[in-house]
Amino acid sequence: MRSLQASDETFRNGLTALIPQLRAFARTLCRNRAEADDLAQDALLKAWNARERFEPGTNLKAWAFMILRNQFYSDRRRAWRSCALDPEQAERTLVAASCPDAGLELDELRRALALLPDEQRESLILVGAGGFSYEEVGEICGVATGTIKSRVSRARTRVEQILAEGAFGEDDVPPALAMDAILAQLGKLTHGAWAA
Numbered sequence: 723m724r725s726l727q728a729s730d731e732t733f734r735n736g737l738t739a740l741i742p743q744l745r746a747f748a749r750t751l752c753r754n755r756a757e758a759d760d761l762a763q764d765a766l767l768k769a770w771n772a773r774e775r776f777e778p779g780t781n782l783k784a785w786a787f788m789i790l791r792n793q794f795y796s797d798r799r800r801a802w803r804s805c806a807l808d809p810e811q812a813e814r815t816l817v818a819a820s821c822p823d824a825g826l827e828l829d830e831l832r833r834a835l836a837l838l839p840d841e842q843r844e845s846l847i848l849v850g851a852g853g854f855s856y857e858e859v860g861e862i863c864g865v866a867t868g869t870i871k872s873r874v875s876r877a878r879t880r881v882e883q884i885l886a887e888g889a890f891g892e893d894d895v896p897p898a899l900a901m902d903a904i905l906a907q908l909g910k911l912t913h914g915a916w917a918a
Contacts, residue, residue, distance in 0.1 A: 834881045
């Protein structure tokens with residue numbers, strides 16, 4: 723009984739440390755803060771309930787991210803309509819203090835990322851911003867390492883092309899929210915989120 727409690731405690735501590743990273747990854751998938759937080763919470767609950775299936779010594783981060791990703795695609799297959807923009811998020815504003823054009827540039831990047839196919843955007847965010855290795859992303863996404871390398875390469879090329887052509891279009895998110903959206907998309911959270 724004591725070793726089971728110690729094992730649960732270790733698992734809980736590891737899972738708790740991943741919460742900011744799971745929330746950030748959920749935001750890259752959902753593009754809606756409330757929906758992303760619900761997704762992260764569901765994934766954490768599933769991970770906790772499946773803790774007996776986790777093999778100690780393996781990559782807890784990749785395992786938890788795979789649960790979250792699978793939950794997202796399961797929810798997406800069941801969804802029959804899209805959600806409205808979160809009013810709280812729409813009311814918030816962030817200001818780029820150091821460079822007046824920084825918010826516009828970030829907004830252009832955010833909109834360019836949104837034009838990528840889901841698989842390419844997901845791979846680019848996990849490798850480029852998340853600091854995951856190609857192998858870890860392959861494990862998370864359930865595909866070969868070479869597939870991830872190909873997706874990231876195509877995503878980078880496409881983002882460059884979209885930005886060069888100015889083909890990122892417009893949406894309902896104000897440029898002032900670009901910083902928050904990019905931080906959520908790219909997972910650049912405080913305290914070393916996305917770090918291995």
